Amino acid sequence: MHIVVIGAGYAGLAAAKLAARWTDAHVTLINERDRFVERVRLHQLAAGQALRDLPIRDLLEGTRVRLVVDRVTAIDPAGREITLRAGAPVRYDRLVYALGSQADLESVPGVTEHAYPLAGVEQAQVLRSRLAEAEVVAVVGGGLTGIEAAAELAESLPRLRVHLVTGGELGDTLSRRGRSHLARTFARLGVQVHEQAKVISVDDTGLELAGGDRVAADTVVWTAGFRVPELAAEAGFAVDHNGRLVVDETLRSVSHPEVTGVGDAAAVRRPGGQELRMACATGLPAAQQGVRALADRLADREPKPMRFRYLNQCISLGRKDALVQFVHADDSPREAILTGRLAARYKETIVRGTIVFERHPTIPTTL
Structure with a gap:
């Protein structure tokens, strides 16, 4: 039995280690780079801070997982074979699809040519170099990534004039207090917020908004939306309208039962139909429960459906402040929040805890 995991992000790395621990199968992990990327810290990297060097081989030490550093270019479900850019094809008996997500650069004209995404380590490094000579930065996107990026840049690089441009209201998923x-x-940080602002094009002088207004900026940071790789759709797996692998309540592909989907590239839903958001808070327990279900089937046991509830959303606001928004099980906000330095320490503990989890992925997660 050979289990292949493609993608070594938060969910994929944990899934590979759990598969090696909970099954007797040979386990191969395929990833394009040999370093683990702390994606939740990329705004810090862009702002000039140093991140830890985390070789994936070090994180796999003591396991039976074989690492292949290469890019997956195609999946053949009929032959159960994975095509790689440089290496020989890899066959599998069971596949864990964990390729994650990437920035959506095609939804608005000019983004690809003129904006700086913040979804990968190389992108963050390019933005970091650009910011050395920038004066006015427009961060597009009012989600958690955009909020964290705008706050981090404004605090770490106070010489910058920072704008946040969002199509909705600032913090529209938060409580009134949040x-x-x-x-x-x-x-306090001097970030100018533009709400209900739809960006219709980007050029080298800034943003054009619907209605004719403009936001002038010499640097545009693009965090408005993410998309997933097209490999699942190209392979003929059942996918949703966003290209995410459609899985059942045990994280198994509804069209190809030999495939398990975890992380951002899988459309995981609660029993009532709510799609879980792309986040570590979703991906880590999904990795545990998806691989547990896979191990149960290999051992002729009936797998249990995924159980999940949200507890909070943790938003860094620079290094000295944060917002912890406590939420109901369905991710809707409570009025309770935590702010200030205590919240910043809470957020930092959560972020550090993700690496502790990657080293020891059997640590219980809140369900």
Whole structure:
């Protein structure tokens, strides 16, 4: 039995180590790079801070997982074979699809040519170099990535004039208290917020908005939306309208039962139909439960459906402040929040905890 995991992000790396621990199968992990990327810290890297060097081989030490550093270019489900850019094809008996997500650069004209995404380590490094000579930065996207990036840049590089441009209201998924704290923090940091602003094009002088307004900027940071690789759709796997692998309640592909989907590239849903958001908070427990279900089937046991509930959303607002928004099980906000330095320490503990989890992925997660 050969289990192949493609993608060594938060969910994929954990899945490979769990498969080696919970089954007797040979396990191969395929990833394009040999370093683990702390994606939740990329805004810190862009702002000039140093991140830890985390070789994947070190994180795999003591396991039976074989690492292949190469890019997956195609999947042949009929032959159960994976085509690589440089190496020989790899056959599998079971596949864990964990390729994650990447920035959506095609939804608005000019983004590819003129904007700087923040979804990969190389992208963050390019943006970091660009910021050395920037004066005015427009961060597009009012999600958690955009909020964290705007706050980090404004605090770490106070010489910059920072704009945040969002198609909705600032913090529209937060509680009233959470939105108020976010607004006060951005006012303190000098971040100018543009709400209900739809970007229709990007050029080398800034943004054009619907209605004719413009936001002038010499640097545009693009965090408005993510997309997943097209490999699942190209292979003929059942995917949703966003190209995410459609899985059942045990994280198994609904069209190809030999495939398990975890992380951003899988459309995981709660029993009521709610699609879980792309986040470590989703990916880590999904990796545990998806691989447990796979191991159960290999051992002729009936797998249990995935159980999941959210507890909070943790948003860094620079290094000295953060917002912990406590939420109901369905991710809707409670009024309870935590802010300030205590929240910053809470957020840092959570982020550090993800690496502890990658080293010891059997640590229980909150379900």
